[in-house]
Amino acid sequence: MILFLRLFFLLVLASMLAVTGWASSLCPLFSVPREVATHPWFIATLFDAYWGFLTFYVWVFFQQTAWHARLVWLIAILLLGNIAMAIYCLNALFRVPLPTPLSEVLTTRRPGPSWLGAFLAVAGIGVLFIA
Numbered sequence: 001m002i003l004f005l006r007l008f009f010l011l012v013l014a015s016m017l018a019v020t021g022w023a024s025s026l027c028p029l030f031s032v033p034r035e036v037a038t039h040p041w042f043i044a045t046l047f048d049a050y051w052g053f054l055t056f057y058v059w060v061f062f063q064q065t066a067w068h069a070r071l072v073w074l075i076a077i078l079l080l081g082n083i084a085m086a087i088y089c090l091n092a093l094f095r096v097p098l099p100t101p102l103s104e105v106l107t108t109r110r111p112g113p114s115w116l117g118a119f120l121a122v123a124g125i126g127v128l129f130i131a
Helices: 002-026 040-063 067-080 082-093 102-107 115-130
Strands: none
Touching: 002 082, 002 102, 040 067, 040 082, 067 082, 067 115, 082 115
């Protein structure tokens, strides 16, 4: 299961980076036409995505025991979405050997700072200002 999940989250990360790069090359993030940005289905999709991000963050909040790690991962997830989520999962999955049961990955608490989360939060803020 660990190997399958590593491959799955690598696919998620690669596809999100590819589609985000492709979309960015065609249209800046904040130049979405008003008709699109105010469309009910666009708004519903944003609500769906952000509630999904916050639901995933509940697990991150449980795993991370340091408040600053919790905060930077929240910022990273809210600004980078599935890119940050895939990186978080890959980080957790590559910390354990292959025969490890998935339950250990899901329930392990992680004390201390999260430099990866801090880096992603700063990157997300950078992307926000560049976009």
